[in-house]
Amino acid sequence: MANPLSIWAVSDDKAGNAGPALGLAEAVARLTPAQVSGRTVRWKGRIGRLPWFLNPFPLTVLAGGTGIGPPWPDVWIAAGRATLPLSLHLRRWSGGRTLVVQIQNPRAPRAAFDLIVAPRHDEIAGPNVLSITGSPHRITPERLAEANARYASLTYPLPRPRAALLVGGRSKAHDLSDARARTLAANLRRAVLESGGSLMTTFSRRTPDSARRILTEALADLPGFIWDGEGENPYFAMLAAADVVLVTEDSANMTTEAAATGRPVLILPMDGGSAKFARLKADLITRGVARAFEGRLDLFAAAPLDETRRAARAVVDLLKDRPT
Template sequence: MWSGSRAGRLLETPLSIWAVSDDKAGNAAPALGLAEAVAALRPAQVQTRTVHWKGVTGRLPWHLHPFPLATLKAGTGIAPPWPDIWIAAGRATLPLSLRMRRWSGGRTLVVQVQNPRAPHRAFDLIVAPRHDQIAGPNVLAITGSPHRVTLARLAEAAGRFEGVMGDLPHPRAALLVGGKSKVHDLSDTCARDLAASIREAVLSAGGSVMVTFSRRTPASARRLMTAALSDLPGFIWDGEGENPYFALLAMADVILVTEDSANMATEAASTGRPVLFLPMDGGSPKFQRLQEDLISRGSARRFAGRLEIFPGAPLDETRRAAEAILATLDRRSV
């Protein structure tokens, strides 16, 4: 239990929050998005920390990593004084997260995003996707993943890209394309078929398409889809210049997203726009559960060859997780 003076300091001065991850976007964005959501509810200073390990250390499982501070690469900034709240995502952060309460003398609230596959008792709170099906007294299950999508960020992005996409005809379809993962793939055949059906849907609706690819999109799939869609009214990001991702979410009437990414699905659903899932090669029960969750909420449907415009159900799970973090912090400070 914290002292009254400690509780008073937390209320009077900005919280120190670290968003900790490796260099993977799928981990960095949820950690930072959740940290920013906490800061939107209570004054805080948010800083990012990126974990980089020396040599082959990063490939070791957490229980074979006895001296993590000694094996961090220089320049990570992971050193005392420790923050009030540590929000981490990704396997690379586990050797640090598991020890943070001991290192800080219990002063740092330790939050792990995603399923840590490690003893739950080491964390104050685990914010885990509901489709991972983990439970416990310190587990908060949410639909999808925390993210950085907010109304303010969308409006700002739309303003910056108004000159590029502002005159595109409606309905505007944002196309978010993922790629190869452990359980999904985007083969040339799949990419060709998807592009053909999306092209027909956009032409039939008299609309336009706004496309962004991920770093996991195979180069051949990118070329095939770009060739098939490039003569439609629209915008296809070539990877150069500012990333238009938030602008696409903001300016779309409907969002088409490949089924391989929990982050993209959650971010799309958070906008309140209708979301259509695009099939890929492969799949898993875990991703199927997420899709069914969003469909049952009214946020999404499966793409059936047309641009369906239906009232979306905005998802606000990041704020709910941020509220849970502050509630946990406040209980400890009493």
């Protein structure tokens, strides 16, 4: 293409939506010349709490400063329920010029989208649906290498095997009770001590305070570090430096990102669960990129999971058939 594409990565700015939208947009830009920019959907008043079909004139109720409006981009990549009132109209507003891509199951008329990139564990299908394992993400060898170099003084001195611990928390399907946190802490502590290695830990915003405290107190004296929430999260550096990644089963995004590194992934149990997350876990295990944590740092061989590139290629293929 003579001119670079304009791609908007649109979300409600929640990490679970912003990351996949931006990750897929960046992956498309690695395959074809493009300029990627983020857009955050914010609604006036309580409009954002309404289902998409009760917001028929979305442009009139957008909050200020979103940057959403004509001229429309060549590619619109959106994630999250908040984006649906806009995504459903984009093809009409742009006169069919904008390629509209929605991440996750939209639970809305699928014909409104050019492509739906849905996690396989959602079990949806259709002529415009691409099912992938997990979610699109921003993990690339280049990003990991840059983070690895930037945090070398923090991670390189740590004894191996280095384990990265990614702790989620409370969600609709899962929880991290104090009892579960104590069990995890004891098992993780034993595994690291038996391996002679180290542990690099980060918590999510969903981690309950009491579970965070229990895990911190039990693991703080092990070789390694626990990110205290101050400054930049060394998340990418942890993934880059790790010989094995331990991740709680509540987050499809974190589990997929861990699997994209090519490091072995050990999935930690949580309270609760759902059929969807069980399907994701089974999919990752079947593909040989993850195993259930069984009390030791299992350093099995794993290849990087590269579903984001596959989704990006599908977007580029659709662009070839668009009018210029």
